[in-house]
Amino acid sequence: MNWPQSFIKPKYLSLTYLLSLFLTLFFLSCEINYDGDERLLVTGRILNENNLPIPNQDVEFWIYKGSGAGGDDDLISLTATDNNGQFLMLIPSPNNEDGFELKISDPDTIYQHKILHRILDKNFTNYEYNIGDIVLYQHHVITNAYITFNKTTVNTSLMDVKFKGDADYLVWINEPETYYGDYEPTLAHDYYKNVPLNSTLTITYTIRDNSTETLSTHEATVTINNENLEYIINY
Numbered sequence: 001m002n003w004p005q006s007f008i009k010p011k012y013l014s015l016t017y018l019l020s021l022f023l024t025l026f027f028l029s030c031e032i033n034y035d036g037d038e039r040l041l042v043t044g045r046i047l048n049e050n051n052l053p054i055p056n057q058d059v060e061f062w063i064y065k066g067s068g069a070g071g072d073d074d075l076i077s078l079t080a081t082d083n084n085g086q087f088l089m090l091i092p093s094p095n096n097e098d099g100f101e102l103k104i105s106d107p108d109t110i111y112q113h114k115i116l117h118r119i120l121d122k123n124f125t126n127y128e129y130n131i132g133d134i135v136l137y138q139h140h141v142i143t144n145a146y147i148t149f150n151k152t153t154v155n156t157s158l159m160d161v162k163f164k165g166d167a168d169y170l171v172w173i174n175e176p177e178t179y180y181g182d183y184e185p186t187l188a189h190d191y192y193k194n195v196p197l198n199s200t201l202t203i204t205y206t207i208r209d210n211s212t213e214t215l216s217t218h219e220a221t222v223t224i225n226n227e228n229l230e231y232i233i234n235y
Helices: 015-029
Strands: 034-048 058-065 072-080 086-094 099-105 114-119 128-136 142-150 156-164 170-172 190-196 199-209 214-224 229-234
Touching: 034 058, 034 099, 058 086, 072 086, 099 128, 114 128, 142 199, 142 214, 156 190, 190 199, 214 229
Parallel strands: 034 128, 114 170, 142 229
Antiparallel strands: 034 086, 058 072, 058 099, 099 114, 142 190, 156 199, 199 214
């Protein structure tokens, strides 16, 4: 593994380093419980839309338990990418968490912010989670696409929707747990997506025929060559 040189041999105690150290020492006083000896390793690389590394990018790692007003979350690590766009965080291992979240913010506001949500224990192998490459787009190359699913028959239900090629700031590492009723799932029919200009957005969706209780999978390909695109899918 090629670890960031700033982690292996820091030249000075930066503010980011001191904050990260403080967070590691402070975690014992939080509602979330931690293993005092066990550590988790989180690594990754941040690139722009041209596959070039983005240095000095702020990266935060959060741990959360519950949600809403009764939930609790801890900022457990804070670092920045090196000249190769790589980052590495060594964190205390929680033992009663619901999940993890990685947040990326651009101090110069050139690139979009991004959140990698619902990272779970199962994503770690031998106490390590290598997120891989994370692409941040510059603001001026992002536009909006409005995708609407229009129900045209009574006996059909929209069961699943997935997008490939979007540039959304929120990325679900693991799908949210969704309750489905007897027939109609709790899925939105209108989607607002951030997408790169001059690209292709692929939409995969599943339709249920309630009269026969059968599922069918469909795919739509949308070319993004203008701003504020509106696209309707009838089902």
